[in-house]
Each structure stands twice: as structure tokens, then as C-alpha cells.
Amino acid sequence: MATSAELRRWRQYLADERAEAKVYRELAQRRSGAEREILEGLAEAEVRHQNHWIELLGDDIGKPRKADLRSRALGVLAKRFGSVFVLALMQRAEARSPYEGDADATPAMAADERIHGEVVRSLAARGRSRLSGTFRAAVFGANDGLVSNLALVLGMSATGVSQSVVLASGIAGLLAGALSMGAGEFVSVRSQRELLAASTPDPDAHTAVPRLDVDANELALVYRARGMSEADAEAKAADVFGGLTTTTSAIRIQRVGDAGITAPQIESTDARDGTADDHEEIGTAWQAALSSFCFFASGAIIPVLPYLFGLSGLVAVAIAAALVGLALLATGAVVGLLSGGPPLRRALRQLAIGFGAAAVTYLLGLLFGATLG
Numbered sequence: 363m364a365t366s367a368e369l370r371r372w373r374q375y376l377a378d379e380r381a382e383a384k385v386y387r388e389l390a391q392r393r394s395g396a397e398r399e400i401l402e403g404l405a406e407a408e409v410r411h412q413n414h415w416i417e418l419l420g421d422d423i424g425k426p427r428k429a430d431l432r433s434r435a436l437g438v439l440a441k442r443f444g445s446v447f448v449l450a451l452m453q454r455a456e457a458r459s460p461y462e463g464d465a466d467a468t469p470a471m472a473a474d475e476r477i478h479g480e481v482v483r484s485l486a487a488r489g490r491s492r493l494s495g496t497f498r499a500a501v502f503g504a505n506d507g508l509v510s511n512l513a514l515v516l517g518m519s520a521t522g523v524s525q526s527v528v529l530a531s532g533i534a535g536l537l538a539g540a541l542s543m544g545a546g547e548f549v550s551v552r553s554q555r556e557l558l559a560a561s562t563p564d565p566d567a568h569t570a571v572p573r574l575d576v577d578a579n580e581l582a583l584v585y586r587a588r589g590m591s592e593a594d595a596e597a598k599a600a601d602v603f604g605g606l607t608t609t610t611s612a613i614r615i616q617r618v619g620d621a622g623i624t625a626p627q628i629e630s631t632d633a634r635d636g637t638a639d640d641h642e643e644i645g646t647a648w649q650a651a652l653s654s655f656c657f658f659a660s661g662a663i664i665p666v667l668p669y670l671f672g673l674s675g676l677v678a679v680a681i682a683a684a685l686v687g688l689a690l691l692a693t694g695a696v697v698g699l700l701s702g703g704p705p706l707r708r709a710l711r712q713l714a715i716g717f718g719a720a721a722v723t724y725l726l727g728l729l730f731g732a733t734l735g
Contacts, residue, residue, distance in 0.1 A: 459475035503661065508690055519727065532669060536659055690717075
């Protein structure tokens with residue numbers, strides 16, 4: 363006979379499995395192709411786990427219970443958004459499965475949960491890859507705006523200058539930083555795209571193949587330069603030539619074009635040649651510049667807000683620090699979620715770094731204020 367504690371635990375497991383299956387189905391409805399099939403497969407696996415707990419409970423299954431708060435929140439997010447954020451949260455949920463240490467769960471169920479985490483990690487990686495360019499500029503820009511302008515405002519306040527001077531300094535710091543970030547991001551992304559473009563194979567290079575000397579076989583050098591061994595490069599070039607070979611010196615300078623062979627494509631042998639995806643992940647220069655400008659400005663305006671509303675002194679400093687602290691916690695948590703790491707730890711790390719930089723500047727402002735006074 364199962365104890366009341368065991369029955370409660372099994373019922374909770376059943377409710378959570380039902381909620382997780384629902385999350386996967388909601389995510390599957392927002393996708394197509396292989397991703398949809400994978401998510402539907404995960405939902406079916408959760409149904410198998412449900413059947414295990416239903417069988418254990420038997421006649422004691424009782425009324426359906428509510429899933430835990432985390433699973434219910436994931437269900438709402440999956441239904442409303444279905445984004446990479448939900449996949450990242452599901453990755454963490456699968457990693458925290460209690461089945462490893464529960465004797466009532468089968469070893470196969472514990473193994474399933476571990477593998478589910480890897481499946482979701484791979485699906486989330488696709489979304490992270492698509493977000494990487496803009497997301498990097500957004501997080502870096504917002505965090506830089508928060509920290510740099512908070513440090514500037516606190517440093518100026520500590521010197522004892524008037525509220526209007528602090529406000530003017532904050533606005534100037536916002537504009538200067540946002541313009542600098544936007545210009546720097548534009549140059550950075552444009553330069554990176556130009557470097558990738560320089561490494562892209564010439565699309566018209568294959569037109570020279572019919573005029574190559576069969577024996578000299580310059581085409582093999584192309585494949586060797588792209589990373590193939592000498593033997594593999596020779597074999598690949600021979601395959602491109604259609605198996606044409608020379609057997610006597612009388613035809614030593616015969617050309618492929620003379621034999622009526624059309625110009626085949628010079629196929630890529632190096633993963634680095636697939637620069638189209640690299641270009642997409644980096645994003646456009648204008649997109650990155652605009653993102654950096656906007657996100658830096660959105661972060662930099664926060665420590666200025668108390669001064670815009672006429673506050674000054676320690677009250678303005680305290681409110682500015684509190685607002686920036688909340689924003690740093692939020693950006694740190696978002697980074698933690700997307701990276702699959704612990705959100706609270708990342709949020710606290712972001713807060714500590716930002717407040718550390720601001721505190722140093724504030725102390726320097728106090729020192730300069732005392733010196734000037």
C-alpha cells in the first residue's frame with residue numbers, strides 16, 4: 363500500500379508531466395517541419411511518463427491536480443509566445459528533473475528527461491543563433507548605457523554640483539555614448555561582413571574549368587587550399603573532370619574544353635565557405651548600429667530620470683541606483699535564461715559588476731568634490 367505522501371508525490375508528478383506535454387504541443391503548433399515533429403515526439407514521451415504514474419496510482423488517482431507554478435507559467439508563455447525563451451526555460455526544467463533520485467521512477471524515465479534536456483538545448487541553440495547578432499548588440503548596449511551613465515551621474519552628484527549640471531551631464535553622456543555605440547557597432551559589423559565576403563568563393567570561378575590543363579590540374583590546388591588532403595583533392599578534381607585522363611604525351615596538353623566537357627561547379631569543401639549563414643547571424647551593419655543606439659539610450663536614460671523630475675542630492679542618487687539595479691537584474695536574468703544558466707546568479711553578477719563600477723566613480727567624485735571645495 364502506498365503512503366499518503368507517496369500518493370501526493372505521484373499525483374504531482376502526473377500533473378507536471380501533463381503540463382509539460384501541453385507546453386511541447388503548444389510549441390509544436392508554432393513550428394513546422396522537423397522542429398514540429400521533434401516537439402511532438404517530446405510530448406509523446408511525456409505521455410508515456412504520465413501512464414507510469416497513472417498505473418502506480420490506480421484507483422487512488424483522485425482529482426486532477428494543478429501543476430507546479432513553474433510548469434503553469436511555461437504553459438502560458440508557450441501559448442502566448444513560443445519563443446526561444448520558452449525553450450531555454452524548458453531546457454532548465456528538464457535538467458532539474460527529480461526522477462534521478464526517485465525510486466518510484468524507472469531508470470528509463472530518468473534517462474528520458476536527461477535526453478530531453480539535450481534535445482531542447484539543440485532546438486534552443488537554433489533560436490539563439492538567429493538572435494545572436496541583434497541580441498549581443500542589445501544586451502551590450504543596454505548594460506553599457508545603464509552602468510556608464512549611472513557612474514557618470516553619481517560621480518557628478520558626488521562632487522556637489524547643482525542638479526542642472528548633473529542633468530546636463532547625464533543627457534550629454536546618453537547622447538555621446540549612444541552615438542559612439544551606434545557608430546562603433548556599424549563599423550564592427552560592416553568590417554566583419556566584408557571579411558566574410560572576401561572569403562566567399564568566386565561564383566564565376568567554375569567557368570575557367572573547361573580551359574584547365576588536364577595534367578597540370580590546377581583544380582586540385584583549389585581543393586587542397588580548402589583543407590582537403592593531396593590524394594582527396596586529386597580524386598575530387600578527377601571526378602569533376604568526368605574521369606578524363608591522358609595516356610600519352612601526344613595529348614599531354616589536351617584541354618577539357620576541347621573534349622566537349624561543360625564547366626561544372628567548383629563545389630565547396632570547407633564549412634567556412636558557407637558564409638551566407640554567417641552573414642545572417644551577424645546581421646546588417648545598420649540593424650546592429652540602430653539596435654546599439656536605441657538600447658544604449660534606453661539604458662542610459664534610467665539614471666537620469668530622477669533629475670528630469672527635479673530631484674537632487676542623496677534622494678536622486680538613491681532612486682537612480684535603485685532603478686538601475688532593477689534594470690541590471692532584469693538584463694542579467696534574460697541573459698541567464700537565454701544561455702541556459704541560472705537566471706538569479708547571472709542577475710546578481712550583473713548587479714554586482716554595475717554597482718561596483720558606479721561605486722568607484724561615486725567615491726572618486728567625493729574625492730574630487732572635497733579637493734575642489
